[in-house]
Amino acid sequence: MFELWLDITDIPARGREFSFSDPSLWEAPIREFGLPHRLDPQDSPRAEFSVVPQRRGVLVQGRIAGRVVTPCDRCAEDTVVVLDSPFEFYEELPIAGEQTLETSLVRRRGKVMELDVGGMLWEQFVLAMPVKPLCSENCLGLCPGCGRNLNTGSCDCGGPGGDPRLAPLRGLRVKGSSN
Known part of the structure; x- marks a missing residue:
């Protein structure tokens, strides 16, 4: 230093x-x-x-x-x-x-x-220095799916599909318990 x-x-x-x-x-x-x-x-x-x-x-x-x-x-x-x-x-x-x-x-x-x-x-x-420097308070950030800058327009990727490791649990339904 x-x-x-x-x-x-x-x-x-x-x-x-x-x-x-x-x-x-x-x-x-x-x-x-x-x-x-x-x-x-x-x-x-x-x-x-x-x-x-x-x-x-x-x-x-x-x-x-x-x-x-x-x-x-x-x-x-x-x-x-x-x-x-x-x-x-x-x-x-x-x-x-x-x-x-x-x-x-x-x-x-x-x-x-x-x-x-x-x-x-x-x-x-x-x-x-700010902890989280931002270009503007309304910055939309990057699409988590394709990485496009959302400030320049929307993307066509449809967004993230979620964590692929959790795909087997997506169809899981929980039944209510009966007493």
């Missing part, structure tokens, strides 16, 4: 603003995880966020915005997903010498504190 660590050791108390628009930040993990997404070249995702030091951690507030092309979940045609998602989270700083099994977006390297911006922004990208 794309690694990008940001030194947050000397951030002033009022915080500091950051902006990332490099498409490789999202393209590398998309390829690594074999996802069907493509970045829109005219409006690829970008992120802006602030890091504000807290007593025992950092507060991160920001927004990820842009456009991603991905297959519709029903008809598999390309659809453009518009991202515009705010995010906010608190990350506790690790205590020097403390061992933990939890993964953290913040690490300590000697006296330097670093924020895993690559991991953080990938996580926000995944959370901003």
Whole structure:
């Protein structure tokens, strides 16, 4: 995955603003995880966020915005997903010498504190993407029998005949029980 660590050791108390628009930040993990997404070249995702030091951690507030092309979940045609998602989270700083099994977006390297911006922004990208992207709310999807895109017209296959393994049970009739 794309690694990008940001030194947050000397951030002033009022915080500091950051902006990332490099498409490789999202393209590398998309390829690594074999996802069907493509970045829109005219409006690829970008992120802006602030890091504000807290007593025992950092507060991160920001927004990820842009456009991603991905297959519709029903008809598999390309659809453009518009991202515009705010995010906010608190990350506790690790205590020097403390061992933990939890993964953290913040690490300590000697006296330097670093924020895993690559991991953080990938996580926000995944959370901003819809679970079931659709080309439209009224998408009819594909015919389960012949695979035709039903948005372009009806098919002549007559629909699926059902699961062929259940064919012997189709003529089965259940008689009512008598007491």
